[in-house]
Amino acid sequence: MEKRRNLIMAALAVMISLMLTACVWRTETVSAKVEKTQEHMAEEVLRFHVLANSDSKEDQNLKMKVKDTVVSWMEEEMDTKSLAQTKAFIRSHLPQIEALAEETIQKEGYSYPVWASLEWTVFPEKTYGDITFPAGTYEALRIQIGEAKGHNWWCVLYPSLCFIDSVHAVVPEKGKKQLEHVLTEEEYEMVTATSKFKIKWFFFGS
Template sequence: MNIPGKYIRIILAVLAGLLLTGGVVRVRAVETKVQETQEHMADEVLRFHVLANSDTKEDQNLKMKVKDQVIGYLEETMGPETESLDETKEFVKAHIPEIEKEAKKIVEQEGYSYPVKVRLEKTDFPEKTYGDVTFPAGTYEALRIEIGNGDGKNWWCVLYPNLCFIDTVHAVVPEKGKEKLQNVLTDDEYDMVTATSRFRIRWFFFGDRKDE
C-alpha cells in the first residue's frame, strides 16, 4: 500500500513531537529531582567557603594558607559537642571573632594588609564537586571567609558533616562524613551526588562543570 507523501510527513512530525515531548518531560523530571535534592541537602549541611583576593598565584597561595590555618583551628577546638548540624552552627557563630583572628594572623604573617571578613550566611553556589561528592547548584548556609576584594577563585569544603579533605593530593573525603551525609539523604539522593551514582547530577543534561 502506497502512503501519500503528505501523510508520511504528518506521521514523521507526530513521531518527532512525541520524542521531543518525552525528552522535555524527562529533562523537567530530572531538574525537579535535582532541585528537591539540593533543597534537602541545604537543610542538612554547613559549607565552608574561602575567597581569595584575586587569581594571582600569590593570592591563591595565601588563600590556601588561610584555609589550612582555619581548618586546623576548627579541628583543635570543635569537640564532641558539635556532633549535630545545629551544634556546629552554634559553635561557628560563637567563634567568628576567633576564626577571623586566625585568618588575619596568616594574612599578616605573609606580609599582606588585606582586610578579612568572616560571616555565617546563606550563599549561592554553582554546582561543585568535592572528592567523589557533587553538590548541586543552589543556596546553602556557609562559613564564609573573604580575603581582600574576594575576587579570586574560591576554596570550599563542608564543615558538617565533615567532608573536608583528609588527603588533599588524592582528594579523599572522610568516610565518617560521607556516612553522616548518607544517613540524612534518601538512597536515591545519595546515589545522585556520589561518583558511583546510577543517576548523577552532572549527567549529560548539564555538562561537567567543576570549580576549584
C-alpha cells in the first residue's frame, strides 16, 4: 500500500514538474513574441506625449488645454500620408508647436517653460480605446510643461488614432485600418483584443 502511494506521489511530482517546465517555456516564448511585436509596432507608429508640470488639478487642466490647441492645429495643418511624411512635418514644425503650447500656457495665466521634441522614449504598456500598445521604446512628439512630473496624456499621430470622442474613447476606424495594414494578422489580433495584452499572448501565442 505504501509502495503504491509512493509511486502515485512520484508520478504526481513528475507531472507537476512537467507542467511547470511547460509554463516556463511558454512564458519565455510569449515574452519573445511580445517583444517582437513591440519592436515592429515601434517601426510603424509615431506617438504624441504631453507631460503636465504636476498632478495638481490646475496643471492637469493646463495639460489638456495645451493638448487641445496642438491637436486642433495639427488637424488643420498636417496633411500627411505616411509615417515618414508625418515625422518630417513634425521635425520642421517643432518651433511652431512649441510656440503654440507656450502661447496657450501664458493665456491660462502660467509662466511654465515648455519644450517640444521628437525623440525615442520608453512607454509602459498602454491601452488606448480598444488597442493595447505593449511596453517598450517608441518615437514620439513630446511636449514637456514645466517640471513635466505630472500624469501625461498620449495618443498616436500616425496612424491617426487620436480619439474622435474623448468621452467614449473611440479611435478613428481609418487609423485602425492603417495599423491593421502594417501589422501581421496575428499581431493585430493580439493588440486589438479586449483582454490584457500579456494574457492575450499567453492564450494565443504558441
